[in-house]
Ligand SMILES: Cc1cc2nc3c(=O)[nH]c(=O)nc-3n(C[C@H](O)[C@H](O)[C@H](O)COP(=O)(O)OP(=O)(O)OC[C@H]3O[C@@H](n4cnc5c(N)ncnc54)[C@H](O)[C@@H]3O)c2cc1C
Ligand SMILES: Nc1nc2c(ncn2[C@@H]2O[C@H](COP(=O)(O)OP(=O)(O)OP(=O)(O)O)[C@@H](O)[C@H]2O)c(=O)[nH]1
């Protein structure tokens with residue numbers, strides 16, 4: 001673990017470990033460039049990072065509290081300048097693209113059982129506050145008067161906060177937080193420090209006291225969102241079997257902290273289209289071997305106050321109980337015809353997709369599904385765009401599962417790390433908590449010749465790639481992004497739509513509640529995605545910002561979940577803890593037109609789209625600017641190819657192929673909707689779909705990519 | 714026989730012989746001028762264990778440890794970790810504790826830990842007494858062994874010991890997580906949800 005000096009010569013220096021930067025790093029190292037990849041943070045992936053619960057609390061701390069972030073001492077490195085060079089300083093403040101960070105905790109701070117257990121000393125520190133409450137929590141019946149006041153206090157504070165936010169700058173928001181911090185820190189002066197996770201104990205302690213407005217709701221929690229067994233007091237059958245938790249017991253804040261490592265909470269919420277650019281790149285480059293994935297298992301939508309499943313695959317359509325036989329037929333016919341261009345659709349060019357759908361006389365149900373959940377379009381999306389999205393959706397179906405989407409185990413933050421590993425494997429050098437102070441530019445050529453790192457070392461290089469946050473505002477074409485995203489992260493105690501399996505991964509589309517409002521995308525992750533602890537779900541909400549994240553998203557949260565603000569939300573999952581924040585929309589960040597040397601390239605940070613096309617496209621474009629002649633991410637050799645494996649000679653591909661063949665066979669046999677499917681004329685369509693897939697295989701040179709559609713039905 | 718893939722990650726200071734150990738284990742080869750591991754994401758070797766075959770996927774740090782910048786994904790899903798030190802370098806033993814701590818923070822909970830004191834062919838310039846290292850390993854319930862990648866001493870044994878400590882396959886329910894790797898082929902079709 002000894003620290004060494006960095007080498008002083010590289011081909012490419014890359015600042016920031018977000019997805020686009022990491023892909024560029026991997027691509028450059030792969031073709032033999034010497035890459036230095038730095039991040040000023042102590043963690044990988046920047047704005048794309050995922051955090052443990054405790055890690056997220058530190059992140060929150062960093063982004064509230066008006067924390068003056070690592071303002072490095074001002075150095076004068078001008079002695080390192082050579083003749084004909086000038087110095088361009090990079091941004092040394094952390095001009096983080098995050099604002100309006102707000103946290104609410106709606107669960108009790110700790111539960112009795114834990115108090116009883118002789119636990120590590122840090123658990124004891126809050127007993128004084130909790131003294132009067134424990135019994136009530138345990139029974140889940142009485143609600144201590146104390147929590148009423150907590151609730152009121154919380155609401156008051158919230159209103160205050162909101163008023164101030166309207167039209168107010170972040171600075172004010174930060175001031176508010178600072179005030180709170182002082183109050184709270186004084187209020188609990190003698191608390192021992194909680195040491196948890198990899199962050200400083202003091203920070204966390206402050207976070208607990210400062211940002212979190214405790215607001216326990218303990219009444220009527222017998223009716224969990226999970227299933228229909230209320231009052232009985234039996235263990236929740238569908239909850240993670242490893243946990244022997246009684247039904248009524250709500251997971252406390254202390255438990256969230258204790259199990260904090262089981263959370264991997266992404267700042268960005270996206271999914272991977274199974275035939276999207278990211279999946280293709282992962283497979284093409286062999287980076288995919290570093291990660292594992294799960295299918296998104298359901299597409300849901302929110303309508304008339306209820307969460308409904310959207311039938312999107314043929315199997316779904318036929319199995320659907322919401323749709324009438326007539327609707328099923330119409331939907332199948334539409335989806336089939338949609339695969340080809342028709343004259344009809346040309347007539348609608350430039351007109352909204354909604355009009356086109358209306359013209360198809362599909363009825364309200366189908367129209368809603370097609371517009372909001374399948375095309376993920378709005379009421380004014382043009383027809384050609386809506387149809388293109390619908391086709392993309394359909395193309396992605398059935399490659400890996402019943403929906404077009406995949407999600408990586410441990411969260412999206414894994415993906416940049418995977419590309420970084422690929423870069424490292426090909427000789428790239430990694431250094432976190434390390435930045436670049438300035439670029440040294442040759443005046444005559446306007447090219448960057450070297451950088452000075454944060455320790456004053458001159459490192460020569462031919463190209464520099466920077467994440468937008470490392471560039472001083474004055475050098476950007478527009479000082480601030482023109483669009484922001486509103487994000488919320490919830491930890492809940494049940495799924496928005498309970499079903500046989502409690503391990504569902506769902507994408508929920510929530511149409512705008514009023515015309516012109518933003519539509520909200522909700523992704524619900526179950527514990528088997530390794531992003532949350534057993535017994536909880538991790539819910540990500542995302543929309544284009546209209547105002548603050550809290551104002552944009554809390555109405556949806558209140559309607560779809562149970563919080564102290566919800567009215568009459570029996571059977572809805574309870575929110576245990578939630579976080580709101582705004583972040584810059586990377587698709588609104590200019591990456592051209594900076595006042596920077598011609599061999600310095602800017603990455604925008606994450607965009608608001610559901611897929612990863614934006615970042616992957618950006619990375620590929622930068623790679624081709626740096627190395628116009630080289631191939632972008634050719635496959636890395638398989639370990640099996642370079643190393644003689646003494647025992648077995650069967651390639652893993654062969655084995656898997658066999659296993660799969662069998663499973664598919666089984667699938668065919670038990671297809672519930674199968675007969676019906678054939679009755680409905682599904683056969684013809686299957687052929688078409690298969691033909692299309694075959695074409696694609698040929699193009700990709702992928703031999704065995706087909707997953708029989710039959711097994712889907 | 715069923716093949717079980719086991720990810721093993723290697724940790725330890727630079728130059729202690731991590732790559733040399735893998736190279737010895739996988740290829741039964743030792744190279745004095747081994748270049749930093751380039752191009753190999755991980756190396757594999759399959760060994761029999763009871764009525765299973767254990768296919769080790771051995772991950773080397775790829776140098777990301779040099780500037781304290783190992784990514785959490787490096788540890789994900791590891792069945793075992795081998796922390797290597799150099800018996801001729803006291804420093805490399807002292808940083809062992811940091812690696813153990815790092816592993817506790819980022820590694821899976823049930824990971825099997827093995828400590829390997831490498832270069833035991835250089836006994837005459839030893840700086841780390843075997844007893845001390847052994848006691849430390851016992852204190853954290855880790856496997857302990859001294860190895861020489863150069864003379865092929867105890868390298869096989871190291872992995873055999875790990876193999877034995879790997880708990881038998883858990884009940885398939887927990888395991889049927891339905892997660893998969895992306896390959897040029899699709900994964901098995903999953904149960905449909907309705
Ligand atoms: C014709 C077209 C229309 C688009 N319309 C929108 C839009 O209305 N709103 C928006 O936010 N983004 C739109 N996009 C961009 C798209 O949303 C992003 O590519 C998306 O985020 C998917 O990223 P991915 O990396 O997962 O898959 P991709 O890499 O995007 O998917 C692989 C291929 O599918 C195509 N594709 C991707 N997305 C779409 C799509 N939505 N419709 C049709 N083809 C697609 C791409 O051309 C690409 O070659 C559009 C893209 C295209 C090509
Ligand atoms: N005498 C002796 N030398 C060894 C032994 N194992 C490794 N070495 C030497 O130690 C040096 C470093 O070995 P590596 O395997 O590259 O070490 P590493 O831990 O992989 O180093 P990094 O990849 O830089 O982290 C090489 O010169 C090896 O030849 C051993 O058992 N005995």
Ligand SMILES: [Mg+2]
Nearest residue numbers: 731732749750
């Ligand atoms: Mg090595």
